[in-house]
Amino acid sequence: MVDQSTRGKTAEEVRPPESVELPSWERRHVLDLDDFSRPEVEQVIETADAMKEVLGREIRRVPTLRGTIVATLFYETSTRTRSSFELAAKALGADVVTVAAAASSVQKGESLVDSARTLQAIGANILVMRHRQSGAPYLVAGHVDMSVVNAGDGWHAHPTQALLDAYTIQHHLGDLRGKKVVIVGDILHSRVARSNIWGLTTMGAQAVLCGPPTLLPWGLRPGYRGNEDRALPPVEVDTNFDRAIEGADVVMALRLQLERQQAGLLPSLREYVQLYQVNEERLTRAKPNVLVMHPGPINEGLEISPEVAHGARSVIEEQVTNGVAVRMALLYLLAKGR
Amino acid sequence: MNDSLGIRGGRILDPGCGVDLVGDVLIREGRVAAIGPDVATEAEHIVDASGLIVCPGLVDIHCHLREPGFEHKETMETGTRAAARGGFTTVCSMANTEPAIDSRAGVEYILRTAAAQGAVRVLPIGCISRGRQGKELAEMGDLAGAGAVGFSDDGSPVADAALMRHALEYSTAFGLPVIEHCEDLSVSHEGVMHEGWVSNRLGLRGIPAAAEEAAIARNIGLAELTGAHLHVAHVSTRESVELIRRAKARGVQVTAEVAPHHLALTDEAVMLAATESPGGLAYDTNAKVNPPLRPRPDVDACIEGLADGTIDAIATDHAPHAIEDKLCEFDFAAFGISGFETALALCLSLVHEGKLDLSTVIYKLTAGPVRALGLERFVPGLGSLAEGAPGDVLVFDPEAEWVVEPERFVSKGKNTPLAGRTLKGRVVATVCGGRAVFMEEGVAVSHGR
Numbered sequence: 001m002v003d004q005s006t007r008g009k010t011a012e013e014v015r016p017p018e019s020v021e022l023p024s025w026e027r028r029h030v031l032d033l034d035d036f037s038r039p040e041v042e043q044v045i046e047t048a049d050a051m052k053e054v055l056g057r058e059i060r061r062v063p064t065l066r067g068t069i070v071a072t073l074f075y076e077t078s079t080r081t082r083s084s085f086e087l088a089a090k091a092l093g094a095d096v097v098t099v100a101a102a103a104s105s106v107q108k109g110e111s112l113v114d115s116a117r118t119l120q121a122i123g124a125n126i127l128v129m130r131h132r133q134s135g136a137p138y139l140v141a142g143h144v145d146m147s148v149v150n151a152g153d154g155w156h157a158h159p160t161q162a163l164l165d166a167y168t169i170q171h172h173l174g175d176l177r178g179k180k181v182v183i184v185g186d187i188l189h190s191r192v193a194r195s196n197i198w199g200l201t202t203m204g205a206q207a208v209l210c211g212p213p214t215l216l217p218w219g220l221r222p223g224y225r226g227n228e229d230r231a232l233p234p235v236e237v238d239t240n241f242d243r244a245i246e247g248a249d250v251v252m253a254l255r256l257q258l259e260r261q262q263a264g265l266l267p268s269l270r271e272y273v274q275l276y277q278v279n280e281e282r283l284t285r286a287k288p289n290v291l292v293m294h295p296g297p298i299n300e301g302l303e304i305s306p307e308v309a310h311g312a313r314s315v316i317e318e319q320v321t322n323g324v325a326v327r328m329a330l331l332y333l334l335a336k337g338r
Numbered sequence: 339m340n341d342s343l344g345i346r347g348g349r350i351l352d353p354g355c356g357v358d359l360v361g362d363v364l365i366r367e368g369r370v371a372a373i374g375p376d377v378a379t380e381a382e383h384i385v386d387a388s389g390l391i392v393c394p395g396l397v398d399i400h401c402h403l404r405e406p407g408f409e410h411k412e413t414m415e416t417g418t419r420a421a422a423r424g425g426f427t428t429v430c431s432m433a434n435t436e437p438a439i440d441s442r443a444g445v446e447y448i449l450r451t452a453a454a455q456g457a458v459r460v461l462p463i464g465c466i467s468r469g470r471q472g473k474e475l476a477e478m479g480d481l482a483g484a485g486a487v488g489f490s491d492d493g494s495p496v497a498d499a500a501l502m503r504h505a506l507e508y509s510t511a512f513g514l515p516v517i518e519h520c521e522d523l524s525v526s527h528e529g530v531m532h533e534g535w536v537s538n539r540l541g542l543r544g545i546p547a548a549a550e551e552a553a554i555a556r557n558i559g560l561a562e563l564t565g566a567h568l569h570v571a572h573v574s575t576r577e578s579v580e581l582i583r584r585a586k587a588r589g590v591q592v593t594a595e596v597a598p599h600h601l602a603l604t605d606e607a608v609m610l611a612a613t614e615s616p617g618g619l620a621y622d623t624n625a626k627v628n629p630p631l632r633p634r635p636d637v638d639a640c641i642e643g644l645a646d647g648t649i650d651a652i653a654t655d656h657a658p659h660a661i662e663d664k665l666c667e668f669d670f671a672a673f674g675i676s677g678f679e680t681a682l683a684l685c686l687s688l689v690h691e692g693k694l695d696l697s698t699v700i701y702k703l704t705a706g707p708v709r710a711l712g713l714e715r716f717v718p719g720l721g722s723l724a725e726g727a728p729g730d731v732l733v734f735d736p737e738a739e740w741v742v743e744p745e746r747f748v749s750k751g752k753n754t755p756l757a758g759r760t761l762k763g764r765v766v767a768t769v770c771g772g773r774a775v776f777m778e779e780g781v782a783v784s785h786g787r
Contacts, residue, residue: 031617111666133667134541135621142616154669156541194541217538218546231535 025337029141029148030330032157033198041203045167047329048322054091055325065094068335071124073115074151075101075131080296080320081151081160085128088327094335097124116140116148126334129153134191147334155189161295162195164326166203168319169250172291177204182244182286184210184276185254185303188217192254192295194232201233208236210244211254211276214265241276248286252293253278253303269302279305283313291315342366343772344378344786345731348387352394352723353697354705363392365729368772373723384786385767385774387733393700395427395458395730395770396682397721399707400492400517400571400595400653402674403429403460405451407436412658412750414448417678418456420656420749422775424678425765427730428459428720429656430711433470434493440465440476445484457775458768459728461487461716466505466516470494475505482512488711490517492571493628495553497523502557506566515567515593515711520553520578521545521629530669532605532630540609540619542668545630547575554578558585561592569710570594572655574629576639583648593710595653596640597627598684599675603755605631608668612758623664623671625755627657641693644702651707652699654681658751676744676751684756686736686763696736729772738764 025043033041054062070089074082082098089096097119110118112131119127126147129137134154141148152158169176181200187193187209200207209216216237238244245251256272266272283290292304292314300306309316345363350373352358362378364371371377378384398421404412412420421429431448433439439448445462452460464481468474470491478489489509496502496518509516526549531537533544554570558581561568573579573594585592608631611620625631643649657674664671685703688694708714708721719727739762744752768776774783 029616031619035618111662113665131667133669135619135668138615138617138619138621139667148616154541155543191541218533218535218544232539 025333027334027337030159030334031137031141031148031150033159033162033195033202036198036202038202041163041166041199044163044326044329044333045170047333048167048325051328051332052322052325054328061091061093063093064332065089065092065335068094068126069097069124070094070126070128070331071097071099071119072151073099073101073119073127073129075136076152078130078152080323081130084320084323085151085327088324088331091324092328092331094331097122112136112139113143116144120144120146126331149330149334152191154191155194156191157195158191159195160323160327160330161192162199163330164319164323165196165252165293166199167326168293168315168322169291171322172315173249176200179205179249180208180247181205181250181252182208182210182248183252183254184241184244184278186215186256186260187211187254188215189257189260190254196252197232197235201235206236208238208244208248210238210241212266212272213239215260242282242285245282245285248290250291250293251278251283251286254295255297256299256303273302277303277305278308280307283308289313293319296320341772342371342381343383343385343729343769344381345385345387345392345733345769346378348390348392348733350392350723351697351700352704353701354394354708354722355724357723358697363723363731365731365769365772368729370719370723370725370727370729372725379786381786383783385733385781385783390733390735390766392731392733394704394721394723394727395732395768396425396703397707397713398426398429398654398656398678399651399711401429401431401656401678402434402658403431404658405435406447410660410750411663413455414451414460415455415457416748416750417656417658418452418458418460420678420747422457422768422770423748423765424680425682425732425734425768426458426678427732427768427770427775428461428713428717430461430463430487432492433463433465433490438465438470439463439486440468440470440481442477442480442484445481445486449485458770459717461713463488463490463517465489466491466496467501472496472498472501475501475508478508478512482514486514487713487716488515488517488569490519490571492517492519495519495521495523499556499560503560503564506560506564506568510564510566513712515569517569517571518557519571520550520557522549522552525549525552530626531608532632534605534633536605536609540621547577547632547636550575550629551577551581554581558582558590558592562590565591567591567593572597572600572629572653573640573643573649574600574632575636579639579643579648583643583646586648593650594648595651595707595710596644596649597655598652598677598681599627599631599755600629600640601637601644601652602684602687603631604634604637607631607755611755621668622755623666623668624675624753624757626668626671626673627675628673641688645694645698650702650710652681652685652702653707654678656749658749659753660750661752664753674753675755676747676749676753678749679747680742680754680756680761682734682765683740683761683763687761689736690762729769731769732765733767734763734765736763738762740764
């Protein structure tokens, strides 16, 4: 495969900027943010800044990871996360192997561990995986020598999303300490919310979770007796969005799966919109420069009004762009750390 | 004395008969002939039990031997040998085989296979409903006639309350208990572990305690209505214990059992395994069991229930599985713990921690289960060392420590969340019907006079 973008360039011209040279990176896997320290998150953010610079160049490609094979194994359909990882890997000069589970040996009854080991046997160094079942990347990480990057597992974690969210917030608002970030919607089934709880609290932000009681997990609901040591970190929970949004620096809406209503968790989508939609009227209660975020894909007019989704305070598209830079940063750090 | 076995010099504990003395057990022609100081000096074969505990062979009223249908998980032969390894001499096999034990032929198959291949005594449990489908009653009369000791659709709760009512009513004709796995499936809704902060942390679908409690409350109501004997399988929550306590107090014919893992482990075992895991989260499928492991207050309530008599018996719910049933995503893993070979030591951990006394634990593993299900009528003297009782004896060292190595299990099922853990309390010898069915390495039967 001839790499058109770097053809004719010398290695000097496409070398990543100096700031990418960072001291140490001990981590082998990125499974969730629960075991990330603040300096580690900062290191990712700084590295992502350098990567963003690369992405701004005319030739958006460096040979840093030439010879590295990144495999993406997706058991759940995903357009943005997978293409984001693949673009990130290619921008660093890595080779990419894509396995869509629907077309793979899953249907032949091959187990997850076997599928991952097969990718390792063909030479993959980093496995990026998404799975409908919580914990699946942990199972794989326990049975392979490759680095495993969790691109979303069930309701559990989506660490790269939370990192790109932290990156985006910091880019606009600076230090996250003391910033009020309201996450609204289906917290119960949301891996984005769970990883963000870790990421935001690690960075010193005040996370507020808001949603109807049926979509708030046990343990976060009002009246819960307290958090044990190893539970999710303590966060504020409010079922009243109008109250929760007061003075917010960031409002993050989550995608509402339409089947939640059919499953009896919500009386109607109409009522959900009335109580929990992020719209212009509600944003007047937040800080004037509030950031509006969404991990996508959006149900316009449901969890967020179209005016807000495409309005001046929305950084939703920027989240997507930053996602590539953050994933480049992670792939770089993992490959260099090996 | 021909055909006699003497177990000499141990501390003999038979809580069901109020026996606690140092002495010998003499077994002749497969039955207990005498207990007391120096009664076995003349025995043909001698086992030296000095410094050890000698008690009736353990009785497990809830286990899965997997045969017929799932011989890759366990067979009659491996399952009963594992039972013997764990100190059990009588086990009641659950009916969720393939085909399910819902006919006379099924019960006869179990009894025949056990007689031919079993290391210990097997008492079969038959189905409540045909094919365990929860639609129509199984031929309970025929099952009883063939030798079933109770009825259960274990693994699948009887969802339909009217069918449950009729099962309870009908069972009274045979004087056999209905053993129910109490779970309201509409509440547990495909959950895979206890619903609490751990499930929230791991993003796993939870099974709330109320799924069990709602079903127990319903079934107690139906037992009260019909006057039938309801036996509640594997109780695991505080409110379940309380419901049974109150039902017993007002005279409802209800008995209950608890599994060793529900007495010794909490839901945190799903998150934290004995060995280190990547990312610090184990997602240990070997700790996936139904009912799920519960938080500490529920565990403590189950222990309290044993101590005050609310819970009649400890039953293993031994549920062996093949490697591939557990080496997969947590959601897809089979429920169940291979329990025979760790049950005694887990229960003894409660004694070592000062939570229960030794005679209570032994009672709940011997006379307790026999009385709960009324097994005396099938095997007179079962669960005791009374004269004429079956020559079923367990000799164990309550202080000996050992490390759980699943690969060394006799059971085909290596699925235990205890791998790598050090347990205290070890089986030295298991005697069933006067025959040694397990002897610890290095322990010998010597020839007496």
